[in-house]
Amino acid sequence: MTTADLRIRAEPGSFRDPANRVFHLGDQVLRGLGPQAAADWRSLAASDFFAALLAEGKVCGTTAVDPTTLPDTGWTTVLRHERIPFVSHPYEWSFGMLRDAALLHLEILRRALEAGFTVKDGSAYNLQWRGATPVFIDIGSFAPLVEGEPWAGYRQFCQTLLYPLLLQAHLGVDFQPWLRARVDGIEPDQLRPLFRGVRRLLPGVPTHVHLHGAMQARHATASSSAVTAQLRDAGYSRQLALATVRRLTRLVRRLDRRVDGGHWVDYQRTCGYSARDRTAKESFVAAAATGGTARLALDLGANDGRYARIVARHADQVVAVEQDPAVVDTLYRALRAQGDRRILPLVMDLADPSPGGGWAGVERAGFAARTHADLVLALAVVHHLAIGRNVPLPEVVDQLVRYVRPGGRLVVEFVHPRDPMALRLFANKPAGIFPDYRRDEFARLLAARCRIERQQDLPSGTRTLYQAVVGG
Template sequence: MANSRTGLHAEPGSFRDPANRVFHLDGDVLRGLDEQAAGEWRALSASAFFPPLIAAGKVCGTEAVESPAVPSVDRWAAVLRHERIPFVSHPYEWSFAMLRDAALLHLEILRAALPAGFTTKDGSAYNLQWRGVEPVFIDVGSFTPAREGEPWAGYRQFCQTLLYPLLLGAHLGLDFQPWLRARVDGIEPDQMRRLFGGARRLLPGVPTHVHLHDAMQRHNARASTTDVRSQLRAAGYSRELALATVRGIEKLVRRLEPRPAASHWVDYQRTCAYTADDRAAKERFVTDALAAGPRPRLALDLGANDGRYARLAARHADYVVAVEQDPGVVDGLYRDLRAAGERRILPLVMDLADPSPGGGWRGVERASFADRADADAILALAVVHHLAIGRNVPLPEVLDWLVGLAAPGARLVVEFVHPGDPMARRLLANKPEGLFPDYRPAEFERLLAARCRITRRLDLPSGTRTLYAAVVGG
């Protein structure tokens, strides 16, 4: 739904709960509430537990506002305005520690809500976002009064989008990102059951949250939700038992750690071909390029590795998204940034040759990376050769993709690694001879100049790498 006159449009990912809907209007994030949801909001905002969560930044900033021009305004009894998250990411773009911290925040909030008479309708990982490396709960419409004798309605979603991916990483050493990207609703219990047979069925968390969960789901497959709730109430299920269950899941999640995996990229900064002079010249060039012109609102560091240049970019930009393919590298970067209390750098796991597409209902419920980017500055350092040679992406398409991530007038800092560079030679050694006749400095510069206005260029002292600063559409 869009409104060209007012700039109003509905959030494509907000439609599953008919009691409330999120809209965007001229930079504001608004939520319309129906009569029942408006009453629950008033009770929630007056509760003892909720305002401290907002004050601590654990729940996104929210306030009631006078109804602006929201579609079907007669349907909404109240309208809320939320703080805007700097960059929306998806759980399959997070590292293990990021997903675990998001899960722990969700459980902490639920643990605070239950004694106050509230619960959450769902337990999806998509209810959380990030301010840098600080998780924040964004689905205020998910809070609802808890009813005695009823289980946590979000338990299944929590398992499928948070707990099960963590179990895959901790117990099997599997990267969970492809599993979450494949299905917006996460991993089903019956899939997990097949993976955790034999001795694996006794691993922490598996007997209760995989096998028992799957058995109960199959047992109640023909029963209605009302029937299940009645059975639980008759069995003596209470709010205290629900709280004890949440505490038990929280204890389990805290103990989960990823299995270490061998990775070339973990030691890349130590083993790559840069000399000390190259590195110093490169850092000066990047600093000068970012400092020229207005301060970027959003900067992307593509192929961020250990975050050296993302940290540099954070000195000159309001917010930096650091994208790296290796989940272990991103996990290390996240832990370092978390220890430093960094709130302006968001590390994400993503293969740049296979970036996050649109997903969910009609392919737009979860926006693609390209649709979310719209960056004011882009660092593409030591990444072009990996796409052009390593993944056989034609040079013109590499540059088209980079330009497509940028807002008009954005600054682009891109590094071209010459064919004679040790890293390029290593990649070329695995390819048929003569496969990349156009992979040459002069051709790259011609292609870049056709898409951007080149403002500076620098050959690094080693002589095998060239840096370019350019303005997109300039």
């Protein structure tokens, strides 16, 4: 480990709660707690409900460590958390993922309330994934319950979890672009115009969109303490809070994705691969994956996850990226049903990957900044970017290489210009617009950036697979 690896780095997305802050030290994930947060932690650590959540894997593994682990920072207590294999953002999740994350958040809040605690926040960013299993990571959000105080995280929960689900379930509108546009989520005033007329009566809309928006406007100039006092005087109690959580849980469970399929749902059946091509491709990928255990593997354009599953036999974590939200949701539901903890499916357009967002553009790191994989698959991707999206071929190769850590492997497929799928893309472009889209040019570009270990033409004769080492 280098000296740079041992520098303490503050997590850019953890500054919003001044009572505690997350840091990275090498591979360690550490959380510094101030005096009040430290007292809350001692109460939490002694509770039965939190011990049960830890044992069930529903909250991230957490232990107290020597405070000097974070030197010269002045924190009262320091915690060490398990490292999540790959950090993702809610606008990269499918509908089923967001719904399951919301249900876990509500379950944790319910169990906290029953035990005399609460969860101060309600943000979707407080959840991450072990493969297809959600896990709650914001341990600093737990605090002893003050009787009569409302759930402070309700607004965040609506804006980053409930509203995106309502948008998709009731209107069939993909929520990902909405969440990507605003790190704080969707405001009720943005949804209210979409739910007028008979839509006002759709499940969850009257209370959590219209009434919530009206109450928010009514109390816009009031302090949070004044609102809390009003609720306490009105008889707000833990039992009422629990009843609200149970109603929210029933609502979220009933919501489902309105769109049944996407453009790429039947890709494996309609892409034109022969059985011989598919078998050869699977063998090539399997051989590349067995070259050593990958801590992180990336499958770009994963579709139904066929090749991600092959790689997962030899990797700690596989991130399976696919553009179509419906395809990702289908893959997620299959993985979730299987209890898979190695494959994380994400929604992303590779020609427009997630940028940095939030405060200073770094609060939520961009996809490229999070991705330093030991093995990257880019199968049937290059032609879609170079022809379909007009990305210059050298830049396509450059970007694929950047996803691989030095010494890691890139497995990439080049679809020849005469391949039926390439011809279909060329048909929508002016003649002669891509003169450099050739196999020999692609091989030259790849060899200039990597060491090509092996290559193989598929039996169809119109596709070539390459295995290359980056920086080797």
